[in-house]
Amino acid sequence: MPVYHIVLFKLKPGVTEDQLSTWTKDAKALVGQIPGLSKLEINKPLPSTAHRGQGYDMALVSILEKADDVKVYAQHPAHLE
Template sequence: MIRHLVLFKLDEGVDREEPRVAEGVAAFRALGGQIPELRFWECAWNITDRPIAYDFAINSAVEDTDALKRYLEHPAHQAGVALWREFATWVIADYEY
């Protein structure tokens, strides 16, 4: 199994209550039911307010590297990424467990 972690940081001046942010969150929340390769899916806002904290997180799992590739290329995932690209940056980690 591969764990796929993503941490998002909203751009300076972007508020999580903005409609475009809400649209991005909704797009990512829906992915768990849209992409068959996902074996585990959760995403949520960070509940702490620390200077080093990121704002939003995805924690997911797929079976193997082929499944990860299919997930990353899936049209629903790409559509969500396009939304987030407009107002945030992110870091990722993929590891086997």
């Protein structure tokens, strides 16, 4: 059964769209590098629901193949970078 690892981010003031684009590209490149990581998505809240976001600016959803893969993902050098 897949495991959904969800992380919410509050960005520091001054983070640029170029920085977010680079981060998103680099994060998505982890798929195929980290065993068990089958998909990774990053995005901002929808404008229609952002008012309920409690100040979070971005969300990351990693889909892993099984629960044991979460530890592998968390400790993998590519993820730590």
